[in-house]
Amino acid sequence: MEFFGRTPWPSLAALRSYNELNTPLAFVVWGALEYWLRQGLWLPRLLNLTLSFTLAVLIAVPARGLTRRSAAACACLLLCPYYLFVSARIYTDMPAIFCAVLGVRAYLARRHVWSAALFVLAIATRQYAVAFPIAIAACEATGGQGRSRGALLAAAVPIASLFGWMWFFGAIAPPEALMSQSVPTAPLAIVIPENALYLLACAGLYFTLPCLLAIDRGIRRPLLRPRAAVAIVSVVVLFVLFPPTGNRGVDTVTMGLFDRTLHALHLPSAARAAVLGAFATAAVLSLLNRPLALSMAIANALVMLKAHLAWDKYALPLVAVLWLLTSREAWDSSGHEPAP
Numbered sequence: 001m002e003f004f005g006r007t008p009w010p011s012l013a014a015l016r017s018y019n020e021l022n023t024p025l026a027f028v029v030w031g032a033l034e035y036w037l038r039q040g041l042w043l044p045r046l047l048n049l050t051l052s053f054t055l056a057v058l059i060a061v062p063a064r065g066l067t068r069r070s071a072a073a074c075a076c077l078l079l080c081p082y083y084l085f086v087s088a089r090i091y092t093d094m095p096a097i098f099c100a101v102l103g104v105r106a107y108l109a110r111r112h113v114w115s116a117a118l119f120v121l122a123i124a125t126r127q128y129a130v131a132f133p134i135a136i137a138a139c140e141a142t143g144g145q146g147r148s149r150g151a152l153l154a155a156a157v158p159i160a161s162l163f164g165w166m167w168f169f170g171a172i173a174p175p176e177a178l179m180s181q182s183v184p185t186a187p188l189a190i191v192i193p194e195n196a197l198y199l200l201a202c203a204g205l206y207f208t209l210p211c212l213l214a215i216d217r218g219i220r221r222p223l224l225r226p227r228a229a230v231a232i233v234s235v236v237v238l239f240v241l242f243p244p245t246g247n248r249g250v251d252t253v254t255m256g257l258f259d260r261t262l263h264a265l266h267l268p269s270a271a272r273a274a275v276l277g278a279f280a281t282a283a284v285l286s287l288l289n290r291p292l293a294l295s296m297a298i299a300n301a302l303v304m305l306k307a308h309l310a311w312d313k314y315a316l317p318l319v320a321v322l323w324l325l326t327s328r329e330a331w332d333s334s335g336h337e338p339a340p
Helices: 012-017 025-037 042-060 068-079 081-087 093-108 112-123 127-141 149-169 175-180 193-214 226-241 257-264 269-287 291-304 312-328
Strands: none
Touching: 012 149, 012 175, 025 042, 025 093, 042 068, 042 081, 042 093, 042 312, 068 081, 068 193, 068 312, 081 093, 081 312, 093 112, 093 127, 093 149, 093 312, 112 127, 112 149, 127 149, 127 291, 127 312, 193 226, 193 257, 193 269, 193 291, 193 312, 226 269, 257 269, 257 312, 269 291, 291 312
C-alpha cells in the first residue's frame, strides 16, 4: 500500500516491480486511498470489513429471502476462523473473494457480462481466482444440451485475463517478488500435488463437516453410487503418493491452523496424512452429486498445484463459494439441485 501510495496512479514500471506475488488491483486501490486521503491503515481495514459483512449478508439473504438454510450457511462461513482473520487485516483475500463470489452469483443469474467483469477483477487481485471461471467453463462444456455459449464466453474472458497478466509480468507473478521470495513453483513445469490435497482437506473441515452438522446429510447419497468407490480410491492413492505432511521448499513448515492442530496432538506424519485424507474424501463425496460445486473444488485444487505453499487461507475462496451455493441450493450449471 505504501509503495503504490506515493503517486496518484502507478506507472507500468511500478506495476511490474512491486515485491508481492499477487496481481495488483487491491494494492492500487489501497494506494490511491492513501495518496488522496492520507488516513493510514484503518481505511483499507474498514473496506475489507465492509466487503466481508456485505458478502455474509448476500449469502444469508438470497433472492427468495432469509431461510433457515441460508442463515445456517452464513453462520458456518462466519465460524470459519480464517474468514474473520482476513476480514480484519489488510490482506488481498477479501476483495478477491468478494469479486469471485459475486461472479458466481452473476453466473447463476445468467448475467454473463457482470460475471466476466467480476472474475476479471478477482483475478486482477489474486491469480488463484481463475479457478472459478475454469470450473464454470468445464461445467458448461460438459453440460450437454443445457450448456450456454454466453456462459462459456464469459468464463473465457477472465481466463484470458490471467494470461494477460502473465504476459505483462513475463512470469506467473512480478519478477522481483519471485526472486526475493524464492518461490519453488515459479517455473511453469513445477507443481506441488500436496498443496492441492491439503486444500481439499480444508474444504472437508470448513465446509463439509459443518454442512453435515448444521444443514443436510447429502453425503449419504453418493455413498450408494459406484463412482463413490472410484472417488475414494482416487483420493486414497493420491494421499499415499503425495502425503501433505508439511510445506517444503519454504521457511513456513506447517500449513495452517488445521495442520498445526494435528501437530499439537503429536500425531505422526502417517496419522496426520490419514486424517487429512479422511476430510478430503468427505469433501469430494459430499460434492459428488453436485456438478458445479465439484468442478469448483477440482479447479481450485488444480490451481493450488502452482501455489508455493499450502495454507488453510487459500481454501477460503472455495469455501465461501460453496456456502453461497448451499444457501441457494444451486449445485449444477442450471442453478438447481440435481435430481437424485
